[in-house]
Every structure is written in structure tokens, then in C-alpha cells.
Amino acid sequence: MADRIQLEVVTPTGPVVSQEVDIVTAPGVDGEFGVLANHAPFLSTIKIGVMTYKQGNTAEVLMVSGGFCEVSNNKITFLVESAERGREIDVDRALRAKERAEKRLAAAQRKEEAISQTRAEAALQRSLARLKVSQLGK
Amino acid sequence: MASLKDVKSKIGGVKKTAQITSAMNMVAASKLRGAQSKMEKFRPYAAKFNQAMGNLSSGMDSAQFPLMAVRPVQNIELVIVTSDRGLCGSFNANVISSAEKLIKRYTAEGKKVSLVCVGKKAIGKMKKTGLVRKQYADLMGSFQMFNARAIAQDVAENFLMGNTDQVQLVYAEFKSVAVQRPTTVALLPIQPAASDAEVAATSTGDYLYEPSPDQIMEVLQPLYLNVMVYSSMLEVAAGENAARMSSMDNATKACKDIIHSLTLVYNKARQSSITAELMDIVGGAEALKG
Structure with a gap:
């Protein structure tokens, strides 16, 4: 087990993943990064997006939204606001959310309301990430 | 004697x-x-x-973050978290x-106090003090993190504008089902718990940060407030129901005692009427005989 890393994904509603994996890739704020076993201590913020992890031949895909991750002592811990697997995602709902967010974004751009624009952008990113995960997770 | x-x-x-x-006992x-x-x-x-x-902040100069700024305390804000409903004992x-x-003490020290009330019970009680700045009702029971975020954001903005120099969170800590203790914790300026020796030995300086530590800190600090407010709300929600459970249990027992003593009274009255x-x-019959 020396070349595996312990992955923990923790959200406010409870732990989602806790297992040893070969590789983790995650959406960092400055771009996607991958973490293998025995990685140096590392701390990064996570943006809304898709994270994947592999153990042997099985790969899993998760939709994660904002938070951060910490690597130390061959253990990678994600603290994110939410984490969802592909099969847990309601595609219709995500599609509706996407349309709604796009409409709001267009409206916000016309009126130039900064706050609602950032919120709509976040909602749009979340729905896009959900759709992507639901496709990949099939 | 009653009839x-x-x-x-x-x-x-x-x-x-x-x-x-x-029934209320069981619902609670x-x-x-x-x-x-x-909560678990x-x-x-x-x-x-x-x-x-703690890891992150131990190697950092706190003065550069506005949310950690320690100012001479003139204005204090208390965030009071209570339940929305009563009938849960004291x-x-x-x-x-x-x-x-706390309000009395700070006012005596010449500091200005403002209040943020979460839960109808705090709102009702504190209305007459005229110190309430913001109030939130009907948040308990839904356990949504965005409720906590709204409160945390508002408090942080107020702090950043310089309207308050210190924010404290007053709530009931859930010790156990039988014990809930009122506690006060400092919310702002942020003073993260000093990392313990074991953590300090393994970490800090040799971490890689992406982006820079300062930027990470800026993301984490608002989140930290969310976490604090949210956990206090969870503790209050659990404590409220625990308190209601035991007080309703007591009430049921008291009812049974009353029923018992009333039954005695009833039986005595019935007996004396028969007699x-x-x-x-x-x-x-005696009169007829005579």
C-alpha cells in the first residue's frame, strides 16, 4: 500500500469518501492539479468543478463545490461545501438550474448588478459541473 | 368539597x-x-x-487581514442564537x-452593544432593549448552511465597515441530552485556535500553497465564520429538542401526579356521597318503623 494515498472528502453533511486511492485530480483555483502518493505537504483552495480519483481500474468522478484541500502525511483531505457522485445527480434539475442561471446572468449583465451576477455565475458553474459529472459517471 | x-x-x-x-416529548x-x-x-x-x-495562520502575520484586525473595543456586537419555539424549560x-x-457588563464599561438575534425567542426578548440590529427567525430546523452564511456575511461586513470592533456568539452548547450550557465565544476578530504541538511539529513552513497563503486565507476566513455560526445553530437546534424532551417528560410526570391526587379526591367525594x-x-327506614 506504499504507493497509495488516503483520500478523505468531508462536507458539512458528513464524510463522502474515505479510502485509499492511486491518484486524485481536483479543480484548484489556479487550475487542475493531480496528487499521487507521497506528495509533499500542500494546501490549495478548490473551485466548483469535477474531481476524479482512481483506484486500480476503477475511476470515480465527483462534483465538488468551493472549499479547500490539504495534503500531508500521505493523506489528502478535501473540505468542500458539497460533493456529489454522478449517479446522485438529478440531470433534469441540473439542466433547469443551468437555464435559470443563464437567464439570470443575462439579466444581471443588463442591469449590472454585481452581487446577483456572481451568484448566478456560481450557480451556472455548479450546474455545468453537475452535468459533466453525470455524463462521466455513467 | 368540590362536587x-x-x-x-x-x-x-x-x-x-x-x-x-x-406527544411533544416523543416529537422532540x-x-x-x-x-x-x-451535528455528528x-x-x-x-x-x-x-x-x-490553525496550521495556516500559525505562520502568518495576522495584522494584514482585515477580519483579524484587533482594534480597541468601542462597539461590541452579540450574536444571540436561541430557538424559535418555547416550551423547552429554561x-x-x-x-x-x-x-x-454581558450587555449589562459592557454597557457599564462604557461600550456600545448591538445585537443580532437568531431565533424568535431572542427577538421577542431583546426587542425592548432597542439594541437589535438584525434579526433572523424561522431558520432553525431547516439546517441549511446558506442560512448561516447570510448571518456570517452580514456580521463580517459590519465588522469590516468598522461599526463593530468585536463580535461574540452567545448560544447554548450541547454538552449532552441532559446538559446544555450557555456559552460565549469570540467570533471576530478571528483568532484561530493555536495549533497544538503535534500539528506544529509536522507542518507550517514546509507546506506548498496554491495560490499564495494570503489568498487562501482570504477564502478561508469567511468560511470559518460560516462554520462557527452553523455549528452554533446546530447545537442550539439539538439542545432545544433535548431540553424540550426533558421538560415535557417532567410535565407528563406532573400530570400523572395530579391525576393521582385528583382521583383520590374523586373517590373520597364519591364515598362520602354514598355514605x-x-x-x-x-x-x-327507621322513621317508618317508628
């Missing part, structure tokens, strides 16, 4: 009350289970969060009275 009918209707009334209180018990499991699921998140926060009263003590009737009959 037979009066006593009987009183017994019926008390029985109905006992039914209601025991099941709600408590929900709240407790939410949230704990690992909060614990890891605080640990990471649960809310304890929190409110400890908040009132009186018998005396009448015997007296009548």
Missing part, C-alpha cells in the same frame, strides 16, 4: 394535557435524533477545518440571561 362532576371533568382535562405533553425525541446526527456529521468537517485554519431563558449579563345516601335511606 363529583367538577373533579371528574378536571381529571379529564389533566389527562388531555398529559397526552399532549407526552425524534427531532433530537435528526439534529444530533446532523458536521463535527469532522468543523474539526478538520479548525485544524487547517433553555432559551439561560441563553438570554447570559446575554443580558350520605345510605344514612338517608337508613334514617328513612
Whole structure:
């Protein structure tokens, strides 16, 4: 087990993943990064997006939204606001959310309301990430 | 002595009350289970969060972050978290009275106090003080993190604008099902728990940061406030139901005691009326004989 890393994904509603994996890739704020076993201590913020992890031949895909991750002592811990697997995602709902967010974004751009624009952008990113995960997770 | 009918209707009334209180007890018990499991699921998140926060801040100069700025304290804000409903013993009263003590102390020290009330009980009690800046009702029970975020954001903005120099969180800590203790914790300026020796030995300086530590800190600090507010709300939600459970249990017991003593009264009244009737009959028979 020396070349595996312990992955923990923790959200406010409870732990989602806790297992040893070969590789983790995650959406960092400055771009996607991958973490293998025995990685140096590392701390990064996570943006809304898709994270994947592999153990042997099985790969899993998760939709994660904002938070951060910490690597130390061959253990990678994600603290994110939410984490969802592909099969847990309601595609219709995500599609509706996407349309709604796009409409709001267009409206916000016309009126130039900064706050609602950032919120709509976040909602749009979340729905896009959900759709992507639901496709990949099939 | 009360008439037979009066006593009987009183017994019926008390029985109905006992039914209601025991139903409330059961409802509170099941709600408590929900709240407790939410709390237990949230704990690992909060614990890891605080640990990471401690790691990160131990190597940093706190003065550069506006949310950590320590200013001479002129204005204090108290965020009081109570439940929305009553009938849970002294649960809310304890929190409110400890908040009132703080208000008194700070006012005596010449500091200005403003209040943010979460939960209807705090709102109702604190209205007359005229210090309430913001109030939030009907947030309990839904356990949505965005509720906590709204409060945390508002408090942080107020702090950043310089309207308050210190923010404290007053709530009831959930020690156990039997014990909920009012507690006060400092919310702003942020002073993360000093990382313990074991953590300090393994970490800090040799971490790689992406983006820079400062930028990470800027993301984490608002999150930290969310976590603090949210966990206090969870504790209050669990504590409220625990307190209601035990107070309703007591009420049911008291009802049973009353029913018992009323039944005694009823039986005595019934017996004495029978005796009186018998005396009448015997007296009548004697009179006829005579």
C-alpha cells in the first residue's frame, strides 16, 4: 500500500469518501492539479468543478463545490461545501438550474448588478459541473 | 368539597394535557435524533477545518487581514442564537440571561452593544432593549448552511465597515441530552485556535500553497465564520429538542401526579356521597318503623 494515498472528502453533511486511492485530480483555483502518493505537504483552495480519483481500474468522478484541500502525511483531505457522485445527480434539475442561471446572468449583465451576477455565475458553474459529472459517471 | 362532576371533568382535562405533553416529548425525541446526527456529521468537517485554519495562520502575520484586525473595543456586537419555539424549560431563558449579563457588563464599561438575534425567542426578548440590529427567525430546523452564511456575511461586513470592533456568539452548547450550557465565544476578530504541538511539529513552513497563503486565507476566513455560526445553530437546534424532551417528560410526570391526587379526591367525594345516601335511606327506614 506504499504507493497509495488516503483520500478523505468531508462536507458539512458528513464524510463522502474515505479510502485509499492511486491518484486524485481536483479543480484548484489556479487550475487542475493531480496528487499521487507521497506528495509533499500542500494546501490549495478548490473551485466548483469535477474531481476524479482512481483506484486500480476503477475511476470515480465527483462534483465538488468551493472549499479547500490539504495534503500531508500521505493523506489528502478535501473540505468542500458539497460533493456529489454522478449517479446522485438529478440531470433534469441540473439542466433547469443551468437555464435559470443563464437567464439570470443575462439579466444581471443588463442591469449590472454585481452581487446577483456572481451568484448566478456560481450557480451556472455548479450546474455545468453537475452535468459533466453525470455524463462521466455513467 | 368540590362536587363529583367538577373533579371528574378536571381529571379529564389533566389527562388531555398529559397526552399532549407526552406527544411533544416523543416529537422532540425524534427531532433530537435528526439534529444530533446532523451535528455528528458536521463535527469532522468543523474539526478538520479548525485544524487547517490553525496550521495556516500559525505562520502568518495576522495584522494584514482585515477580519483579524484587533482594534480597541468601542462597539461590541452579540450574536444571540436561541430557538424559535418555547416550551423547552429554561433553555432559551439561560441563553438570554447570559446575554443580558454581558450587555449589562459592557454597557457599564462604557461600550456600545448591538445585537443580532437568531431565533424568535431572542427577538421577542431583546426587542425592548432597542439594541437589535438584525434579526433572523424561522431558520432553525431547516439546517441549511446558506442560512448561516447570510448571518456570517452580514456580521463580517459590519465588522469590516468598522461599526463593530468585536463580535461574540452567545448560544447554548450541547454538552449532552441532559446538559446544555450557555456559552460565549469570540467570533471576530478571528483568532484561530493555536495549533497544538503535534500539528506544529509536522507542518507550517514546509507546506506548498496554491495560490499564495494570503489568498487562501482570504477564502478561508469567511468560511470559518460560516462554520462557527452553523455549528452554533446546530447545537442550539439539538439542545432545544433535548431540553424540550426533558421538560415535557417532567410535565407528563406532573400530570400523572395530579391525576393521582385528583382521583383520590374523586373517590373520597364519591364515598362520602354514598355514605350520605345510605344514612338517608337508613334514617328513612327507621322513621317508618317508628
